[in-house]
Every structure is written in C-alpha cells, then in structure tokens.
Amino acid sequence: MHWAFDLMVAIGFFLLALGVWLLLAWWRTRRAGDGLLDRRASTLLLALVALAGPASVVALESGWSVTELGRQPWIVYGVMSVRDAVNPAPGLMTGLWLVLVVHAAMTVATVYVLRRLARGTAVPVAPQEADVRGYPVV
Secondary structure, eight states: OHHHHHHHHHHHHHHHHHHHHHHHHHHHHHHHSSOOOOHHHHHHHHHHHHHHHHHHHHHHHHHHHHHHHHHHHHHHTTSSOHHHHSOOOTTHHHHHHHHHHHHHHHHHHHHHHHHHHHHSOOOOSSOOHHHHHHSOOO
8 A cells, every 4th residue: 555655646746747847848949939849858758748648547546546445454453344434425426427427528529529530631731821721620
C-alpha cells in the first residue's frame, strides 16, 4: 500500500512538473515570436506528454488501491465492520449516475466526431486561401 501511495504522489509531481515545463515552453515560443522550440527539447516534451495519459491512469488506480486497501486491515482484524466501512454520505448514487451519464455522453460525442473526421475529405497539409473555401470546417 505504501508503494501505491508513493507511486501516486510521484506521478502527480511528474504531471505537475510537466505542466510547468509546457507552460514555460509555450511562454518562450510566444516571446520568441517564431513559434519554434528546440527540436530535442520539443521531442522529449512530446514524448513525456504522450506518457502522461497512461501515467495518470496508473496514478488514479494507485490512489484507488490506497483508499480501498488501507481500509481492509481494520475490517480483517475486527476493528471495523464492513457496514461501517461503507461511505454513508447521502447522494452518492445520484453522483454515480451523473458521472455515468456524462461519460456516456462524452463517449457518444467522441465516437461521432471521430467517425465524422474519418469520413471527411482530407485537408491539405498547408492550406492556402483557395483551400480554405474548398474545405470548410463545420
């Protein structure tokens, strides 16, 4: 359980540092005016950003493990009953259903957008003024 907590905190600080790095890179490129980052730094930044998604899921699962496994020894040794371990807060089921509905709606919207993009006409890599009229973004 201690390792799960350490992993959760380490990933949290990694994501925080990555956000600060991204903010500084954005600020530096805006200040320079050319919109370009150092190639090696931008490659590393993009690789770490790609790693951030799976790392956040690992942190989420580690946090869940800390919460659930931290509660179990009290139940096993008879200090706490299972009935007492359940969260008694009112409205938990309402919140659960709300989260499920929101995630279902976001899933449907994501699938719709991705299918529409997959069926759409390919936009040129560097669109010119004539291409903008030929490929309207809706």
